[in-house]
Amino acid sequence: MELPSVLPTLLGLAWLVPLASFVAILFAGPRMGHHGRGAARVATAAIVTSLVLSLAAMVGWLSQHPVRNAVHGGHAAAHGSADGGHGSDAHSSSDHVASGHDGGSHAADHDAGHAASPVAYSGDWYTLYEGGRLKLSIGWYIDALTVLMFVMITFIATCIHIYASDYMHDELHDVEDHEVHLAGGGHFHRPGRYPRFFQALSLFCFSMLGIVIAGNLAMVFIFWELVGICSWFLIGFYYERKSASNAANKAFIVNRIGDFGMLIGLMALWGALGTLNFADTTDRAGDSQPGLFSLVRPTVTEHAQWVPDGMVKFAAADRIAVIVRKHAGDPRAAVDEVEEQLDTWRGEGLGRWLLLVAGLGIFCGCVGKSAQFPLFVWLPDAMEGPTPVSALVHSATMVAAGVYLVGRFYPVLTPDALLVIAYVGAITLFISATIALVANDIKRVLAYSTVSQLGYMMLALGVGGWLAGLFHLVTHAFFKSLLFLCSGSVIHACHTNDMRKMGGLRRVMPWTAGTMLVGCLAIIGAGVPFVIGTSGYYSKDSILAQALLFSRTNPAHWILFYAVAGGAMLTAFYMFRLWFMTFAGEPRDHHVHEHAHESPPAMVYPLVALAVLAVIAGWTLPGGFSIANMIEQARPAGTGAEEAGGLLFNSFTIPAEHESHEGSVHVVATWTAFLTAAAGVFLAALMYVWKVISPSMVAAVFSPLTAFLVNRWYFDELYAFLFVKPILAVSRLASDTDKGVIDKIIDGIAWGARQVAGIDSWIDRNLIDGLVNATAATTWSAGLELRKLQTGHLRQYIMFIVLGTVALFVLASMLFRSTLAG
Amino acid sequence: MGESILSGTVFAAGISVGPAILPGIFPLAPLLAFNPFTEPVGVIHYMIVGAVMFTAGVVCMALKRNALGVLMGIELVLNGANINFIAFSSPYLRGDGAPTLGLDGQLIALFVILLAAAEAAVALAITLNFYNNHATVDIDRADDLKG
Known part of the structure; x- marks a missing residue:
């Protein structure tokens, strides 16, 4: 079995089947069975399929990378000779991407000793954006943790789908919601929303699996927001209830605050390093491009954390500018000198803050999603959603996504x-x-x-x-x-x-x-x-x-x-x-x-x-398999060792985990x-x-x-006082400004235009129309007067002719000078 | 002065548009001093006869209620005009012996006669029809087309 090609297929299918279910229920939900009862079957079938595929992936994984009892043997065993193989072991995840189909041999490699880099397969399904060396894609990063998370999520989701198919049966017919208080004091009636529930649940499963399988942070962020919107749908499932819609909005808004920090972290990484990929990738030219993990923990440092070149250069921008100016005509020399100076600058600690900001930024997103202090206030309110949702979204999976991301992102922190x-x-x-x-x-x-x-x-x-x-x-x-x-x-x-x-x-x-x-x-x-x-x-x-x-x-x-x-x-x-x-x-x-x-x-x-x-x-099976041991397989390179810090705090040491055994x-x-x-x-x-x-x-x-x-430590009141009320005050001010000033100005302009139009209309109606009407009236009255001349009496006409002729003669003799006169 | 009055070009050469509107209150006033009875027969006498005929015709047209009388008046007017044409055209009556064929006045008179015949035919036809419709030829009764 070619694991590197089979795993993405299996897990990718497991990931997409709930999406298919979502689409199917979205378009045909109410027509599925009686009152949409079939929606539950469709969604459950989808998630069971995902579970089966995930289990198959797990079996495949374990057959190639058997979990040995090396790590937690007897709950107190030493960590193995872990640090021996760091430098000499050229085995890294990039090999898997480059060669692609020889996971088996590497697996043997891996099990022989405690490899520095965990076995991980990565690659791209679809490229969203590519410009120069910058690339955003929909891809996968599969290691033991991914496989395990897939099995866990799909298993729990399966249980909850089955459970919910019965729990939500009230939604199969018209619902009288006693918790909605209508103004008239009557009861609120609405149609059942059974398919809608499973539709959101399917979308959630898709999004959650997307976070887990994501091969880069941009994709994580996309699905991060997708689970957020699913959470919003599901908390607000009874959206007629004021409390439920408030809770849904609260969850969404509080998460946005965390995601703002996450965006800062993403920008720090993208701006300084130019990649968001976890693993190394190969570009079109066939060169290996390092991912985040190998940038921060490269082989040259034996996977100890250092500040990546990109961040050092980012922090030393002004020094680089000096060097570039010095070698004005010779860019090659400037590049060489920058490369030369890089280690010195790194030694001075340039870029350390940037790395810290990147880590804390990503953690901010996790604070929001995993309901950590100070953003935890949304999670208790989120219990307004139906209980199966609380079980799946707000306890087992989505809120754990923050923890998962910290774990996945661990080498960079x-x-x-x-x-x-x-x-x-x-x-x-x-x-x-x-x-x-x-x-x-x-x-x-x-x-x-x-x-x-x-x-x-x-x-x-x-x-x-x-x-x-x-x-x-x-x-x-x-x-x-x-x-x-x-x-x-x-x-x-x-x-x-x-x-x-x-x-x-x-x-x-x-x-x-x-x-x-x-x-x-x-x-x-x-x-x-x-x-x-x-x-x-x-x-x-x-x-x-x-x-x-x-x-x-x-x-x-x-x-x-x-x-x-x-x-x-x-x-x-x-x-x-x-x-x-x-x-x-x-x-x-x-x-x-x-x-x-x-x-x-x-x-x-x-x-x-x-x-x-x-x-x-938590049990360890006789063969040595346990969940802990399987997670251990995915331990990021270099994170098992002791590490010292002291940028923000007084110097301290993070101990190696194996020592705790x-x-x-x-x-x-x-x-x-x-x-x-x-x-x-x-x-x-x-x-x-x-x-x-x-x-x-x-x-x-x-x-x-x-x-x-x-009163929950008065956190809600505190936030209401600190943020909600000021924001409401500001928005009220803005609204008043809008109504009192801007609207007034616009109204004034409109009023002025109306006045001008009034004058214009007056001129039009009185002067121009008057002129035209006067002409017409004059013509009319002249016609009326002249009409009287047309008496029809022939003799009179002759008299007119004669008199007219005589008058003409008289006039002509008066007006024209005649030679007779002089 | 007398010659110039009698000259055939009195209108053609003597009238010109001048800047002064009223050079004299009545420029033809000297004509009043003219006595036809003491003068030899000339154009002016023909003109007097023509004017009398013309005036009689006009008065006849203006005063007759009978349509046939009106038609007669028209004939008088036309023939009064014809006498003038003939008179101005006669070489005997033109003093200066201008080199013309001397027939233009007669030609126009012939045309006028022709026209008068045509006009009389049409007018009689109208009158006859009017009579058929109204059993009268009183033109004062013919006011159907008044404004």
Whole structure:
């Protein structure tokens, strides 16, 4: 099997099938079956096809690049002799592009030692723009991470499509929306929108897969915006509700703020380096053009990060100008001298800021998309969308795209950018975890939990845990979509989001309760230390270990570890608070309880499937296969090593990730995770099961704090005060200016024109028309008068003739001088 | 002065457009001093006869209510004019013996007679038709075409 040609075909098809489904539903949705019921089948069939293709790609990948237990053996094994082969190994992704079809031999190469560059296939399907050396294209960059993300996304999307086909059944007929308040007090009726839902879901799957397969940052950006618009469609699915349309707009606008930063990053890269490709490419002449990864981490530095030539030259523009002036007549000499000076300039640190700006700019986009501080406010509001959307878009995939992009873009991020990311993640995880403690809306608890977990991932990436962050991304996707689907099942049964009206549901909804318990255990990272655990146990432990290692390496940044550890306890508390309030104890609202029922099979099966994966996703199979090991295959060249930074902060070191597997770090981290989680669960049980501590009393004791948390740290109010109100004030001012000044001027001009036209019209009507009319009237009256002469009396006419003749004679004799006279 | 008045070129040579509008109040006033009865017969006497005939014709046209009378008046007018043509054309009556054939006046008179015959034929036809329609030849009754 020729992997380099088969993989793009398989994954490309998997990527495009949902697009086909979108187009089909767009044009024929309402005609598909009864009330568009067939739309669900079309969309589900499409995503199942994608899943099958992705699985085939994964099988193909694993057959060529088997995952060995080299990395995480026994959870504490050393990282292998990783750094040995850097310089000597000429194997780089450019080889794959250039030669194209000999992935097999390289794979053997790869598995023999720990290769410097990961195995990755890249290429272009379609060129959008080409001018000189600048090129924008629709292409692919496929490595182990891409394949894994494809499988994960399509699997979760499949579960959610099946689930949603039943969950959304209300939309099959006319809907009476009780949450829309009409002015007259009546109920709002509208036709069902079942096909529309699946249409947006298909478009979303296409866009999300597009981000994952993208071969360059421009393509990432295109699909980045596409998932944004899908998110907007889906949050605003019940757009008649004021809250839903507001939430959709909020999500979209807040994301635009992040994307603005991303554009700055893209421009920094494009302007200084002239490429947005991840991997190396070959141009038309057959020369290899380096991509972003090999520009920032070239072979000559043994894949250690350096400032690329383009950025050095960009920063040294004035010095280059001096050199060019010096060699005015000899451009060749100028070029040579610039090349000569390049290393000196690099040594002086020129261009370091540009690289930092590029990294932070791209991260800005991720802050918006992954709901990080300070742009996380949109995600909780996004829960206005239907629950399957929350599960797919706003927990498992789209919001994880930011984390994925940071992971994908990791080689370009400088240590300082990483530390910023770590702090942003830490702040996010802490703030959102505290808000989740007091939320009563079941979906909002999960939303804040999602924000918090995304903060975990960002923090992990920031402290050097590339694998830990991405591993948590995958495991989190499974258990968080599970949790959301369970909450959807509960909401479906109870018709309310308020946990205070639930309770005791485990008897009527055993499957939901059971799978949700599995989800809760997974998210808190439950497991038997050093033996076995849920997926969260593995991923969270590796994050904790890396954070601990970082804090040990850099004692100044101790708070990062405590943020993670504290966050773990808060997570355990609020997740079990949620579970206890919903399923345990006695029913609080009997009306709700009596009507509750277990959800239909189409909704329960996905729960079970996701629950199984939430448990086993972290496990290592006997052959050595595990998700973590597979991600490790895609580790960007050079990112496994220690790196020092100190441009923004005092000097610090980002430790190598493999060191976090060493016993001294790992054991402490595991116990910390276990104990904090246990403490959180215990506290939740004390308050909500055994009722030893009354939650209301605690709330009363800490009432200012509770109010602070219930009001979500007043972030919405703060933003309203800082941004929304000033903007509204400015726009009101602009509107007033428009109405008061500009409109007045225009009205004045119009008024003036009208006056001039009035004068003109008066002249026309009175003078010109008057002249014409007067002529006509004179003619008319003259005709009337002359008519009287025409008496018809012949004799009179003769008299006229005679008299006229005589008169003429008299006149002639008076007027003409006659010779008689003189 | 008398010769010049009697000369046949009195109108052709004597009238010219001058800048002064009224050189004399009535330039033909000297004619009033002319007595035909004491003068030998000349052009002027023919002109007097023609003028009398012309005036009689005009008065006849103006005063007769009978259409046939009006036609007669027309004949008188035309023949009055003819006498003038004949008189001005006669070599005996022209004093200067101008080198002409001397027949132009007679020719025009012949034309006038011809025209008068044609006109009389048409006019009689109109009159006859008028009579057929109105059972009268009173031209005062013929006011159908008044304005």
